[in-house]
Amino acid sequence: MALDGNAIGGLLLEIFGSDMTSAQATCASCGAVSPVAETMAYVRSPGTVVRCRRCQSVLIVVARVRGLNCVDLSGVAALEAHPRP
């Protein structure tokens, strides 16, 4: 069952070095912009998969290989940690 981006806050903090749950992610497929916290996250698969809540496209995939995180961000057109007002 899908969780949301809050559930991968620790993983993203580990990868990016700052909290990403408030970051605005733009879906490369449909253009929807949403806080990472409100995306769909699947954490029980072999890797971690983040999907767009509007169109279900894959936004982010993280796979852990020998202690290293391999991050595929090709599904996001933009990921803005500190959105301008």
Add this chain to the structure above:
Amino acid sequence: MARTAVRGRLSWQVAEVAAITEETHSVRTIALNLPDWPGHHAGQHLDVRLTAEDGYSAERSYSIASADGEPVAITVERLEDGEVSPYLTQELRLGDQMEVRGPIGDWFTWSPHDGGPLLLIAGGSGVVPLRAILRHRQRSGSGVPVRLLYSSRTLADVIYREELDQYRGHAEVRYTLTRAQPPGWAGFSGRVDDAMLARVAWPASRRPLTFVCGPTAFVEAVAELLLARHYPASRVKTERFGGA
């Protein structure tokens, strides 16, 4: 380029169990002694990592139950088919150690300057981060109006009931019991629906700030009802914890 992947920057630290409070038959609050804790905000969570003697390890996220400035505590519900929660709720003793990292999550948080009015909607143990928000509001002397709607299977499953009942007068606390109601029950019964929200939710015109936390299906259903009531999506914050 083989070594260019990012190494971990969020470090694990060892926490010691400082106190255990049994909340219900399947839920307990675990206070942690964390010497290097940087402080947290109401609504945030932390990750727990348990490692077995054979090196097998499991990680889970738990909402922080305490307010800003209070010692760290988590509240854990035992899931019968769980891997970590049965240990935390049945085996763990005072002085035991576990690895913890956090605090995590700056989206699902509230501080007094975020304002309100606040609408908090909890399903089961989804009440944990909302309790942290209520405590923080109380401790900071904030006058932001707040309403909590808490959906629980039975009255005996209500977590923090004594504390929540003490907030009455400062906060509007309403329960709905989905599975069984005691004789003479005057609260709501059944799942959260539009008729219930019509009585509890602030009018959308007041631009309420809403936090919904619970099992995925609960959160999705409630969020849909709120959007249908013209709550602005940007002010409806949700957190899902999966099954049940």
